[in-house]
Amino acid sequence: MTTMAIIAAVVGLILGGVISYFVWDKALKKKKDKLIGEAEARAEMLKEKKMLQAKEKFIQLKSEHEKYINEKNQRITSTENKLKQRETNFLQRKEELQRKVKEFETTRKEVEVIRENLTAQLEVIDQKSEELNKMHKQQVEQLESISGLSADEAKAQLTDSLKNEAKTEAMSYIQEIMDEAKMTANKEAKKIVIKSIQRVATETAVENSVTIFHIENDEIKGRIIGREGRNIRALEAATGVEIIVDDTPEAIVLSAFDPVRREIARLALHQLVTDGRIHPARIEEVVNKVKKQIEEEIIETGKRTCIDLGIHGMHPELIRLIGKMKYRSSYGQNLLQHSRETANLCAIMASELGLNPKQAKRAGLLHDIGKVPDDEPELPHAILGMKLAEKYKEKPVVTNAIGAHHDEIEMTSLLAPIVQVCDAISGARPGARREAVESYIKRLKDLEAMALSYPGVMKTYAIQAGRELRVIVGSDKLTDKEAEELSYDIAKKIQDEMTYPGQVKITVIRETRAVNYAK
Template sequence: MPQYVWMLIAIASALAVGFFIAKTLFQKSSAKIEQEAQARAAEILRNAELSAENVKKDRILEAKEKYLRLKEEFEEEANKKRGILQSNEQKLKQREQNISQLMEQNKRRENELEAQKNALAQQTETATKRREEAERMLNQQVTQLEKIANLTAAEARDQLVEALRAEAETRAASHIKNVMEESRLTATKEAKKIVIETIQRTAAEHAIENCVSVFNIENDDIKGKIIGREGRNIRALEAATGVEIIVDDTPEAIVISGFDPVRREIARLSLHRLVQDGRIHPARIEEVVAKTRKNIEDEIIEIGERTVIDMGVHGLHPELVKMIGRMRFRSSYGQNLLQHSREVAKLCATMASELGLNAKLAKRAGLLHDIGKVWHEESDMPHALLGMELAKKYKEHPEVCNAIGAHHDEIEKTSIISPIIQVCDAISGSRPGARREMMESYIKRLRDLENLATSFEGVEKCYAIQAGREIRVIVDAENVTDEKASLLSFDISQKIEKEMQYPGQIKITVIREMRSVAYAR
């Protein structure tokens, strides 16, 4: 065979052997790689299973923690709601008990009223029977007397009147004969009369001492200026202020008399300004009095504001503050009303604090309890009820209103503060020397005198002076003539005699003055 054929065979054989060897090596290598891959895969699976197990445990723990937290929140909210429900149940039970007690009280009162009604009906029926029985017995007795005397009741009455008339005439004649002899015996009665008049004068002077202000002057020459020509200045001052100006021999002093402290203060300040200015005449007097009255009103407001600040009472209506300031110029049974109200307020606050109550509310009620006494309009209501209505009008707390209205037992107490106000009012007024009982009735009598005279037609102003022994009535000169003024004084005196009680006598002076005013421009 040719040589290249053997070479080809040798090459082919070598390739076959090489292919076989390569295949064998590849198979061994593939098996080893596969084993390594399987081992790696098994390890990855184990790691994955471990990771998954850890993640699962973490999620389970988180879920358990969240469950416990939600459970705690739910239990806490449930406990709160359960507590609220229990509190509401207790409140409902308490209200039911209160309502039951109120119903029992109402039922008991109804039973008591029914018993009283039955008793009253029985008493009325008994009284009616007794009256009928008495009338029947009286008729029987009259009939029997008529039979016994053979006279009717009218005939017996006429005979008795004739007998009494004859006896009276006889006694009167005897009395006339003995009048002169008995005059000495009546001296005791005259002496008693003198004593009574002395007591009245003493009482009047005592009232004047409590109702006067003294205006001090530098020298007595000023008295002539104040009196004026023919007394026109002092008359104008008295007419403008409503007080009595007493200019006497008292050195360096002028006495201002009047029951109203505000009027006296206006007159005193007006005199002070007039004396300082030196111009004293009727027109100037009226101007100064008007300005002084305005200043006094401002001072009243300032006193009220200062009082509520000092007492720590806030949020009062301005009208109530003004009333508190007006208390400074009022008195109750001789006791200054503002000082009394401040004292009551402090006592109420202390007592309320000791009892664990609202001290601020008690102090507020104590300060306002007598505001009905300073209301500027006349009213027939008791001052406690009037004060309660004013407090309601100006939106005060219901407990404060009840305490004001109930501190003299005019209405039923509905708050625990009400008896505290009543007790503290009594404590303040019962101190030795705190009050004079007659002062209040004296001022009331003077106010009644002024109101009675003002009720007549044509009367512009009326002032009670001389401790109520004289009233000066200023009338409208255009509507009241001189003849009518004279008749008016008589009518006023007659009405005073019929409707009022007073010691001694009262002088009525009617003043009619015509004024003509013009301006040159």
């Protein structure tokens, strides 16, 4: 019974498997047919899409090809047109050249005819010239026989006569011109100088050795001095200025001959007092900062000065040196104000004389640039200023005016004496410069006494604020050679024994006067 059941179960399983196989096989065939159909549909769609893309690409390539063909045809057409135009031009030139060749041939024939005519005329002229020379020779021989003089002797006598007559007339004419010039020159020169001075504003003299720094109360003095004087020592070491804290109420004196250092010290003190933090490290920081500010202000001052005077194209280093002149003085006269005043005077005087006022103003502004160099070479300031101007590509007429304004070199243009005169006007006018009266008078007296101590000296005059010493000697006591030696000896003695600003010019005058009376 059990065996039959197992066999029946096995048979049932086999039948179920067979039935399942056929069922699954039929289902898979349906699914396969469906997938194949979908794949064929997608393939058809993809085929159509690719066909459309291929057609579009073909159309695009066809369009680009047609465009390329059209452009190539246009270039070919353009080239053909150019070739035709060149051919036309060539033909025209060929025709013109043929025409010119024909004209040249015609002209050459005409020239040949003219040359033959000229040759014939020259032959006739040569014949007539020979006949004329023969006639002239005969006439000269007749004149020599009549006058008893040769031709050369007659020429010499006539030449001497004409020379003497011309000399007499020229001397008379020159004397008239000199008399007229003497009558009008001084008057015109004074008129030009007065006009120039009147049109330029004057400046008063300024302090040149100390600066007063005002404070709100005397308690700040103790903070400036610091513990055991460390603050004031640090400030003096950083600025190079002597700081005098005395009994003067609410004031501190800054003493130094360098105005730039005094200004740095003043501004640094102002910032320190305003900030309230005063100690050596802070002092060094503030002083360094103020030095940079002063340098920027110097450059700005130089630029503003050039703009105010209408001077353009100047080298930046010259502009910086012009700015430094603000902090330099000579006999109490501010150097920048003096240079500006000299520049304006030069421009006015050059305009009055019909010269270039711009060049004159440029030379006047730069004439004392040698007083403010970064280093201190052993050269007069005029020569040093000329070398600086040459270094920074100023024109020769300007550099010569700078170098010659104290007669160290020869003047080569009319601009040089104008700068020299205007420099003297600016420095010599009343109120322009200032120095201690006692020391000034003593220095002038010492100059005159030193020159009088030499034998043969009759009179001495110190002029131009002690810049020139004129020595008058007796013509019967010294020769010209000895006068030159005396000028050298006095200059050397002054240089070795005396202290003076700038330079001193020694002029020794030796003259002989012959006096008679007509009764």
